[in-house]
Amino acid sequence: MDDLRYPIGPYQQPPLTATTRKNHLQTIAGAVDALRLAVKGLTPVQLDTPYRPGGWTVRQVVHHLADSHMNVYIRCRMALTEDKPKIKTYDEARWAELEDARRGQIEASLKMLETIHIRWGALMRSLTPDDWKRVYVHPENGKVSIEAALAHYAWHTRHHLAHITTLRERSGWTQ
Secondary structure, eight states, X not given: OOOTTOTTOSOOOOOOOHHHHHHHHHHHHTHHHHHHHHHTTOOHHHHTSBSSTTSOXXXXXXXXXXXXXXXXXXXXXXXXXXXXXXXXXXXXXXXXXXXXXXHSOXXXXXXXXXXXXXXXXXXXXXXXXXXXXXXXXXXXXXXEEHHHHHHHHHHHHHXXXXXXXXXXXXXXXXX
C-alpha cells in the first residue's frame, strides 16, 4: 500500500441512485459487526498502535467512528427538520486526543455506533425521494444532501475499517 492514509483510495462521490443508496445503507447496517471483527482479539498494546506513522491508534479510530457518525446522524436530522441548516464542524483531530478517545474502552464506542446506526438506518429507510435531496450547509463543503452524506459516510466506514484490517495484515495479527 503506497498511501496508508487511504487504503481504499480517497473519497470519490459515486452516482447517487436508489441502488447505491441501498448499498450504502447495507454498509452502515453491517458496520458494527465488521468493526467488532476487525478489532477482535486485539491486545491493549495493539489497540494503542497507530495504523500508520503519525496516524491515530486503532483505539482512536474506533472512537472517531462513533464521534463522526453521531455528528452526521444529527446533521441529517437537522436537514430534515430545518431549511438548509448551517451545521457546526468539530475538530476531529483534537477530539481524538481527548482522554476518552486516547485511553477509553472501545466497547463504549462500539455500543454507541450500534445504537446510532439502528436509529440512523431507520431514519434513512423512512425517507421519501424529496427527503434524500434535503441539505445541510457545511462551512467548508457547502451544501451537502442527505444522500451525499450517506454515500460519504459509507465510504468513511470502509476507509477506517481498512485502516485497522490492513494494519492487522501488515503486523501479522491474525484472529
